[in-house]
Amino acid sequence: MPPRRLSSRARGWRAAAAVTAAVLGWASPVSAQQEHPWPMAGRDAAHSGTAEGPAPPYRVAWSRPIGLGGPVAAPAVARDAVVVVAARGVVALEAATGEPRWEVDRTEGPAGTPAVAGELVMHASGAGSATAVVARRIEDGAESWRAFVDGDVHGALMVADGLVYAATAASEVVALEADTGEERWRAEVEGRLEAAPAVAEGLVLVAGEQRQTGVVTVFALDAATGGDTQWRFSTPGPALPASAPASNGRRAFVATSEGILRALDLDDGAQAWEAELRAAVSDRQIPAASEALVVADRLHLYGIEPGDGEERWTFLLADLRELEDGRRNTLSPSSPAVIGGAAVIGDTSGLLSAVDVATGRRIWRGDLSPGPLAAVAVGNDVVFATTLGEDGSVIALEHDPDGALLDEASPTEVFPFRAVLNFVIAAAAVGAVAFGLSRLLLRGAGLVSGGDGS
Helix, strand or coil: CCCCCCCCCHHHHHHHHHHHCCCCCCCCCCCCHHHCEECCCCCCCCCEEEEEECCCCEEEEEEEEECCCCCCCCCCEECCCEEEEEEEEEHHHHHHCEEEEEEEEEECCCCCCEEEEEEEEEECCHHHHCEEEEEEEECCCEEEEEEEECCCCEEEEEEEEEEEEEEECCEEEEEEECCCCCCEEEEEECECCCCCEEEEEEEEEEEEECCCCCCCEEEEEECCCCCCCEEEEEEECCCCCECCCCCCCCCEEEEECCEEEEEEECCCCCEEEEEEECCCCCCCCCCCCECCEEEEECCCEEEEEECCCCCEEEEEECCCCCCCCCCCCCCCCCCEEEEEEEEECCCCCCCEEECCCCCCCCEEEEECCCCCCCCCCCEEEEEEECCCCCEEEEEEEEECCCCCCCCCCCCCCCHHHHHHHHHHHHHHHHHHCCCCCCCHHHCCCCCCCCCCCC
């Protein structure tokens, strides 16, 4: 394929992506974790989502079924091990070969990507008030400590400056000492916390979802003490669910399901700009907040200028055309990772795509699995993709020197999804409020039980 000529702006984007990859997460306050290649979701606590790694095209180096109910989230990559949380356990694989290092049971319940700090890997276990964060030795899986956090942990755990942060569905952020599990602080915010937190410039950023109104509020808490909220920003109307926040060290970025990506100044939470998205987002999605800001909703991948929110390109991942076996890649709850100048992301059909961050054109795709793919992780010149579900596997991809690159423009979008989506979100929120008010009125009239079991 002949080389493509890039515009000066595209060349600038490619250069920025290369610099960011070389610096390996310069904006993150978690330099202690950089001894591990991809120690948590989004690679670091600020969610740069960017790392050096093999450039596409790719080929499969090894594949390993996980068992124990299958993976529930993307893996974390330690120096020489890949650790993945399954429905009923936790599994560590040798990064070079995929051979099992250890596997242990865990109490079933929600969980996201584990987090690695030093010689320990932390994961969520259990559900409801019995939910705990458990730390295990990477070497052999032996339990080092266990701390109860009293609420479901749906999102990934984050590690920064010796603390492990968990955001719970009980509307609390809990900070634990990474080496001992001792609770440093616990802070309550408004709304359920479904997405992973982010940590940047001494702040813990979380997105609270208020189910009755649909409003999403981003809170900035002091990372050291969890004391008074430093600032908060609320959407003007129904917007849930929200992505996890991410930061480039100057601003926080969060996408919400009314179709908006917002940039908030870290100093005071003031909105710097907003950019239009075309579909809803998942609370499992995390923006890649590198110099080349890359964001996904459930249908698209976007290249956004972090300084002013200008859309550089959009790629429609949800191609409604059938794949060879009749499957359709219609929704993607995954997150992008910027690797070797490309944004790499999977979808629910098992298709992994690499989109050039400078041009927005797809340069590689691989049909890895019939099941949905989680976000990828990178380490030791290998990309690790994970298939979710009972039959899920971890698949290691390496650069294929004999492979060919593609040059695919985004498929044409043929349906007004955003307008329908906004109507559904608004209707659901208004309906919830109306239902609550009607219940209160009827209860006041003595027509509805007060919920005491009678």
